[in-house]
Amino acid sequence: MLKEENSNSEPYKPSDVEKKWQDIWKKEDIYKTSDSVESKKNWYALSMFPYPSGDLHIGHWFAFAPADAHARFKRLEGYNVMHPQGFDAFGLPAENAAIKRNINPKKWTFDNIQNMQKQFDMMGNSYDWSRKLVTCTPDYYKWNQKFFIEMYKNKLAYRKNGPVWWDPVDQTTLANEQVVDGKSERSGAEVIKKMMPQWYFKITDYAEELLNMDDLEWPEKIKQMQKNWIGKSEGGTIDFQIEGSSEKISTFTTRIDTLFGVTFLVLAPEHPAIKKLNLEKNDDVKNYILNSQKLSEIDRTSTVREKTGVKTDIYCINPINQEKIPVFIGDYVLASYGTGAVMGVPAHDQRDFIFAKKYNLQIRLVISPDGSHNIELNNAYTDNGTLVNSGDFDGMNNTEAKINIANLIENKNVGKKTITYHIRDWLISRQRYWGTPIPMFYDENDEIIPVDEEFLPVVLPDVKEFMPTGQSPLTLDENFLYFDHPKFGRLRRETDTMDTFMDSSWYHLRFTSPGELDSPFDRQKVNNWSPVDQYMGGAEHAVMHLLYARFFNKVLRDLGYLNFDEPYKRLFNQGVMLARHMKISKRNNPLNPEPLVKQYGADSVRAYLMFLGPWDRGGDWSDSGINGVYRWLHRIWDLANFKYKEKDLDKEESKNLIQISNITTKNVLHDMNNFKYNTTIASLMEYTNFLSKIRSNGRVSKSDWIDALKRLLIHLSPICPHISEELWEKLGHKNSVHLQQNPTYTENLIEKSSFTLIIQVNGKLRDQVEMQKNTNIEEIKSYLNQSEKLKKYISGKEIIKEIYIENKLINLVVR
RNA sequence: GCGGAUGUGGUGAAAUGGUAGACACGCAUGCCUUAGGAGCAUGUGCCGCAAGGCGUGGGGGUUCGACUCCCUUCAUCCGCACCA
Numbered sequence: 092m093l094k095e096e097n098s099n100s101e102p103y104k105p106s107d108v109e110k111k112w113q114d115i116w117k118k119e120d121i122y123k124t125s126d127s128v129e130s131k132k133n134w135y136a137l138s139m140f141p142y143p144s145g146d147l148h149i150g151h152w153f154a155f156a157p158a159d160a161h162a163r164f165k166r167l168e169g170y171n172v173m174h175p176q177g178f179d180a181f182g183l184p185a186e187n188a189a190i191k192r193n194i195n196p197k198k199w200t201f202d203n204i205q206n207m208q209k210q211f212d213m214m215g216n217s218y219d220w221s222r223k224l225v226t227c228t229p230d231y232y233k234w235n236q237k238f239f240i241e242m243y244k245n246k247l248a249y250r251k252n253g254p255v256w257w258d259p260v261d262q263t264t265l266a267n268e269q270v271v272d273g274k275s276e277r278s279g280a281e282v283i284k285k286m287m288p289q290w291y292f293k294i295t296d297y298a299e300e301l302l303n304m305d306d307l308e309w310p311e312k313i314k315q316m317q318k319n320w321i322g323k324s325e326g327g328t329i330d331f332q333i334e335g336s337s338e339k340i341s342t343f344t345t346r347i348d349t350l351f352g353v354t355f356l357v358l359a360p361e362h363p364a365i366k367k368l369n370l371e372k373n374d375d376v377k378n379y380i381l382n383s384q385k386l387s388e389i390d391r392t393s394t395v396r397e398k399t400g401v402k403t404d405i406y407c408i409n410p411i412n413q414e415k416i417p418v419f420i421g422d423y424v425l426a427s428y429g430t431g432a433v434m435g436v437p438a439h440d441q442r443d444f445i446f447a448k449k450y451n452l453q454i455r456l457v458i459s460p461d462g463s464h465n466i467e468l469n470n471a472y473t474d475n476g477t478l479v480n481s482g483d484f485d486g487m488n489n490t491e492a493k494i495n496i497a498n499l500i501e502n503k504n505v506g507k508k509t510i511t512y513h514i515r516d517w518l519i520s521r522q523r524y525w526g527t528p529i530p531m532f533y534d535e536n537d538e539i540i541p542v543d544e545e546f547l548p549v550v551l552p553d554v555k556e557f558m559p560t561g562q563s564p565l566t567l568d569e570n571f572l573y574f575d576h577p578k579f580g581r582l583r584r585e586t587d588t589m590d591t592f593m594d595s596s597w598y599h600l601r602f603t604s605p606g607e608l609d610s611p612f613d614r615q616k617v618n619n620w621s622p623v624d625q626y627m628g629g630a631e632h633a634v635m636h637l638l639y640a641r642f643f644n645k646v647l648r649d650l651g652y653l654n655f656d657e658p659y660k661r662l663f664n665q666g667v668m669l670a671r672h673m674k675i676s677k678r679n680n681p682l683n684p685e686p687l688v689k690q691y692g693a694d695s696v697r698a699y700l701m702f703l704g705p706w707d708r709g710g711d712w713s714d715s716g717i718n719g720v721y722r723w724l725h726r727i728w729d730l731a732n733f734k735y736k737e738k739d740l741d742k743e744e745s746k747n748l749i750q751i752s753n754i755t756t757k758n759v760l761h762d763m764n765n766f767k768y769n770t771t772i773a774s775l776m777e778y779t780n781f782l783s784k785i786r787s788n789g790r791v792s793k794s795d796w797i798d799a800l801k802r803l804l805i806h807l808s809p810i811c812p813h814i815s816e817e818l819w820e821k822l823g824h825k826n827s828v829h830l831q832q833n834p835t836y837t838e839n840l841i842e843k844s845s846f847t848l849i850i851q852v853n854g855k856l857r858d859q860v861e862m863q864k865n866t867n868i869e870e871i872k873s874y875l876n877q878s879e880k881l882k883k884y885i886s887g888k889e890i891i892k893e894i895y896i897e898n899k900l901i902n903l904v905v906r
Numbered sequence: 907g908c909g910g911a912u913g914u915g916g917u918g919a920a921a922u923g924g925u926a927g928a929c930a931c932g933c934a935u936g937c938c939u940u941a942g943g944a945g946c947a948u949g950u951g952c953c954g955c956a957a958g959g960c961g962u963g964g965g966g967g968u969u970c971g972a973c974u975c976c977c978u979u980c981a982u983c984c985g986c987a988c989c990a
Contacts (some may be wrong), residue, residue: 103943272987312910312985319909319986326990344990357990394907394988423988433990442988513989633985667984691943702930704919708912716918716931718943723930725943770920773929780929849925854971856925894970900924904970 105692134170139628150675163809233548234611262559322513343429352457526588596643666709694811701768738789849900
């Protein structure tokens with residue numbers, strides 16, 4: 092290498108460079124964001140804030156470094172960018188550390204936060220730490236409590252005794268969203284059903300609005316997952332009179348058109364009619380119900396399990412044709428969905444079909460594919476068709492029949508059109524310590540009294556005993572437990588704490604005015620910054636955090652806090668970075684970036700993570716290629732330190748340089764805007780390679796050379812903030828590279844005067860030649876005629892067709 | 907079972923229906939050395955000495971031309987899962 096020309100340049104030592112600039116950025120506070128800047132638009136770039144588990148692992152780097160590059164890029168585009176960071180600091184690990192190692196959860200959490208903040212800075216991220224928030228501070232969770240009370244007063248928070256999911260390992264209840272495949276999303280333990288009084292948020296009130304995601308620029312996958320989770324289905328409820336009783340059984344169906352085909356009813360084992368009508372006096376029924384209670388939820392909801400049931404002593408009357416039909420109890424019917432009872436239409440529902448076969452029940456065809464009345468069915472026929480065996484409706488197509496039969500039963504007052512949703516209300520209470528205390532009192536009659544606003548926050552007391560007992564540890568704290576209320580006297584406090592998803596449902600709002608003491612946020616500022624322009628984080632939050640946050644936004648809007656409908660306008664999901672084919676996590680599979688940072692520097696680690704592949708793909712971690720980006724940064728270092736000397740100025744070379752510069756910028760701007768960091772870096776590498784090639788020739792003017800370096804460094808700066816800043820300074824700039832604007836490109840400087848003509852024979856490449864643009868076809872043909880390469884493919888053959896795409900290719904079709 | 911995504915060299919990966927494999931890793935050969943991040947040069951999809959042929963999971967199709975569009979099938983991953 093040309094070291095002699097590269098006089099007095101220091102070798103690239105990432106650790107020195109990175110430390111130097113991290114200190115300067117901190118001192119000069121260059122990432123501090125004003126609420127507004129004259130002539131700049133605001134851009135709110137937000138990463139899902141982390142749980143303070145102690146150390147940032149490679150998975151964190153993969154989530155946060157590219158997100159930071161996005162924020163930095165938006166600054167270069169001229170936006171006033173807010174890129175805040177905080178800590179989702181309530182939650183079980185702190186408590187478990189307390190139990191296992193006898194460490195105070197608060198201390199554990201804050202030590203971790205301190206450590207992680209330091210590590211974030213070592214990553215070189217451009218966070219405005221003046222906006223930092225920590226959800227376990229009373230300043231923050233006071234507002235959880237305030238919102239909770241307002242929701243209670245508006246009937247959006249309520250307490251109800253009912254069946255709940257219980258995690259036997261973490262010893263707490265869970266929300267539906269936190270149960271995956273019958274297991275706790277957090278602990279992995281198989282959950283069980285318990286009856287307990289718990290607090291809920293009425294997310295079901297917003298089910299319909301939450302379905303509307305038309306204006307969200309989110310990955311379709313996430314939208315689909317939310318839609319599936321909300322699970323809207325339109326149909327009708329139909330009341331079946333019980334024979335010899337005044338009671339009715341309501342069933343929900345989406346196939347009201349099959350009403351004439353009902354040959355039995357099935358009730359969930361928990362259906363209230365069972366107790367009411369004392370059906371358990373029949374021993375078979377009694378035993379069946381007992382058995383179904385013994386089954387775990389996983390078994391009970393397994394789709395491969397055989398459908399079982401037991402016949403009861405009662406019959407119902409089908410309101411449309413007055414037929415008498417038997418009533419069964421079957422544990423494949425879920426009490427929690429619809430009405431907890433289904434009408435059995437074996438001819439047109441596969442589950443009912445199997446059930447009917449097993450119990451020898453009548454299978455009556457009412458929707459016919461071809462209008463014929465008697466078809467031997469081997470399976471349920473679930474497609475559309477013509478009604479048969481359906482009285483006055485015979486001959487009608489079933490879509491039409493749906494409407495007509497629904498109208499008929501509404502008119503006869505034996506049922507109505509209904510919409511059912513899969514989503515359940517959000518169970519918010521947890522029987523654990525490290526969370527926001529639910530701000531409610533109970534009087535001696537167990538009547539609920541919300542904590543008065545003047546007594547907020549209800550501060551989480553320091554306790555000594557955290558062992559999970561199934562009851563909140565707060566129950567053990569007498570001082571906490573009782574409160575002498577000036578008006579109501581001695582009251583007992585609610586001791587459950589809130590689900591930590593409460594904290595993350597509105598933290599993005601708090602970032603806009605984190606210092607507010609008298610309100611959760613400054614309304615003008617929050618409306619000014621919101622919604623978040625670009626939200627970035629993992630897809631694992633699709634139906635938890637992301638759904639809750641949308642719900643919460645709508646609640647706060649309806650309570651008058653906000654004037655917009657959605658919290659996160661754009662969402663990008665990074666892929667999952669695996670290590671040894673397993674998800675990286677502090678608990679199970681840590682992967683420490685520190686040795687890499689030490690050896691190669693944070694810039695190389697950042698660039699490597701972004702170069703690996705598309706950000707939304709993820710993949711299995713391997714550091715085998717990190718040397719490549721490291722070498723690249725060295726080449727850039729050498730380039731910028733190179734003492735450039737003009738020698739034989741050459742117009743063509745200048746033109747080339749300008750063209751390549753413009754192409755590079757065009758690619759970079761496009762790819763950065765689409766989170767395609769890998770191809771951005773590839774373009775910058777090509778640019779670097781080109782500059783390396785021409786640097787000794789001295790054929791371009793010094794000012795063109797310097798311009799090219801500046802362009803390179805600005806483009807590099809979002810990805811590798813430290814080395815670009817250092818070299819920017821070495822080029823003699825006093826202002827930070829991170830306060831610059833993106834270079835521009837001009838389309839007509841990109842255009843070449845020549846092009847490579849692709850010559851194909853029968854669609855296969857056989858020759859190519861450099862041509863001036865817009866060369867006329869005669870000239871091209873004369874080339875074709877004398878081309879040696881083509882001869883053997885066309886001589887003696889008939890050219891039956893020529894496809895000519897100007898300035899691109901010619902394809903000769905020969906026979 | 908349903909829904910979605912993905913499938914390209916030894917590896918990570920690129921490619922508005924128009925040169926498949928950009929950019930890197932790795933490897934090979936050579937040069938140079940102030941042993942550093944070494945650097946530089948050349949080569950590197952597969953088969954073949956070559957000419958040439960074959961190549962984007964498999965099979966069909968549309969097209970002058972398909973990684974790209976359509977059908978079908980397989981594999982992997984991710985969601986959901988008795989939703990009535």
